[in-house]
Amino acid sequence: MMLRSLAFTILALTSAPALAHPGHGHGDGHSLLHYLSSPEHVWPLALLVVALVGVGGWLWRRSRRRKDPRS
DSSP states (O other): OHHHHHHHHHHHHHTGGGGOOTTOSSSOTTSHHHHHHOHHHHHHHHHHHHHHHHHHHHHHHHHHHHHOTTO
16 A cells, blocks of 8 residues: 555656646746746645655664664
């Protein structure tokens, strides 16, 4: 079940570039300001950061449990 959710998340995040079109957002379409000020780009970036922090925390806790002899 977790693999299915991960696959769905990856596919949902990678399909977002298909929605891009010229003239959307603020300023030049290829500048850092554009990517940090447009909601179309900020939400996927925020979700990616949350997912990476979550996976990193899960891996960290998992590795600590394996090292702990009381578990």
